[in-house]
Amino acid sequence: GEDVEQSLFLSVREGDSSVINCTYTDSSSTYLYWYKQEPGAGLQLLTYIFSNMDMKQDQRLTVLLNKKDKHLSLRIADTQTGDSAIYFCAERKGGSQGNLIFGKGTKLSVKP
């Protein structure tokens, strides 16, 4: 199976909160990341979290980490149409020097 799993699609209404979920498999992953990809563009690093943290907040973004269940989530508050994009979860396998392993991405659609 995939190392990093995400649901493929999420649709929300403008102004609502979006929650994108991710599960990973390597308990030694020290960093976990969220990237955003807008149509026709490369990936943009949104935020990251250390494995010894439970939560990280950055303006409208909140990352929650449940290390026991290897579950990561990204919450976007007050979702805007400009947030429509594909969001990728990624783990760095094998510790801080390992390679990034990406999930397949969750396509977020925001309806006006």
Add this chain to the structure above:
Amino acid sequence: DAGITQSPRHKVTETGTPVTLRCHQTENHRYMYWYRQDPGHGLRLIHYSYGVKDTDKGEVSDGYSVSRSKTEDFLLTLESATSSQTSVYFCAISAGTGVANTEAFFGQGTRLTVV
């Protein structure tokens, strides 16, 4: 935008021909990466470089080679293109230091079609 440029942005080539994609950075970052993005697979690492003339294989390196003769340039070569190499290719860079130590900047991608 970070100083990372990929060329060409689009290319159509025939099966069996060699193809070279170029990634150029102006950030003086030590690490450079080549990924491919395919539907249903997310991004997968092809090769990466941790310095001039220092490269290593990633998850899907078969059929690809790389070279880095200067800090700013990382070349990806398909020696004999196959239809399975039709994909979108992304270059990424990382300083390799700092808190996140991650591929923080990605190029805009090269869409390669092998016919």
